[in-house]
Amino acid sequence: MRLAIIGLSNSGKTTVFNALTRQNIETTIYPTVTGEPNYGIVKVPDYRVDKLAEIYKPKKVTYATVEYVDYIGLTKGDITQNRKVFDLIKDVDAIVHVIRAFEDDAVLHPMNEVNPMRDIEILELELIFGDLELAEKRLARMEEGAKKGKKPNEAEKRLLLKCKDALEKEIPLRNVSFDNEEQKVMKHLQFVSIKPEVVVLNVGEKDLNTEKEKKLLSDVDAYFRAKNQDPSLITRHASLSLCGKVEMEIAQLNPDEARAFLDDLGIQEPALNKLIQVSYDLLGLISFLTCGEDEVRAWTIKKGINAQQAAGKIHSDIERGFIRAEVINFDDFISVGSMSLARDKGLLRLEGKTYEVKDGDIINFRFNV
């Protein structure tokens, strides 16, 4: 699972990336226009894994992970430059859209002044224009082909026209519902405005926990709510605020120092944790857990997956030889404190192949090889 961090230049993308991945890629007051994308794998913080590790004291503890990639900024009206970013976005599962809300005269703003709502609009429109260009090109190519007697793919043509219609109304494709057939055709079309999106409002250090921050965030929410008329698609968008610079500082500290720093700021946990969690939710991902003396581990699956498919995450042999899953949800487990007590109290359930795995299920698979 991979998310691309996008935004205008100097919005703080690399700063947020550094905070997420604990790397130290150079950040500059000038726009970055060349170079390769930065990739980094990030552990998904999970208090359940922490707690199970405390109880089992295993040799190894493994968290779920997601990957982030950071690249150059998008530029208003620069299709050629933006295409480079779109080529990266087309292969990711979601985007993290960083918006500059921090004031700092030393850091150049590509539009010359800080104005988060305007910047959101610019960026969303660049995604939409990129997709519109793509849809029109494909339709034109189909027409060319038709002239030479080539039969057009009717399903694709209908879909392209539907997309074009939405895009011309400045509606991003993530706010359009597509049925199963359409989604299948969509797979190879490489649109970017269709990606689920987390908006990160990058506020200045002095604006943290202020009315100004709250107001900005609620404006951002209102903007996206107004754009999205279909309540069933609301899960494809989320927004939050943080201060990239502070998060990056926290990420470079050791755990004790970080705790003291957070206490000073009156914050319970780094906003990054929330960003990672929100990214995970947005992708429709949940975790099930396995535990023992060797390893406590979180496994990533798509919501809706059944017990047998989940077993396949661990090993294809376990999926093939699946007999039953012994399941207890984390909260139930914690309320009794040990597997043997859970078994005595009948809290450990035996589930079959078709059981839909829930977030936080602790599972022991029984299988034949």
Ligand SMILES: Nc1nc2c(ncn2[C@@H]2O[C@H](COP(=O)(O)OP(=O)(O)OP(=O)(O)O)[C@@H](O)[C@H]2O)c(=O)[nH]1
């Ligand atoms: N004061 C303040 N400065 C920040 C904050 N976040 C980023 N900056 C500064 O803004 C400048 C640009 O940050 P980057 O993270 O490089 O921004 P970027 O979006 O990656 O920029 P490009 O890759 O050039 O498009 C750097 O000098 C950062 O230190 C913040 O929250 N507060």
Ligand SMILES: [Mg+2]
């Ligand atoms: Mg950068």
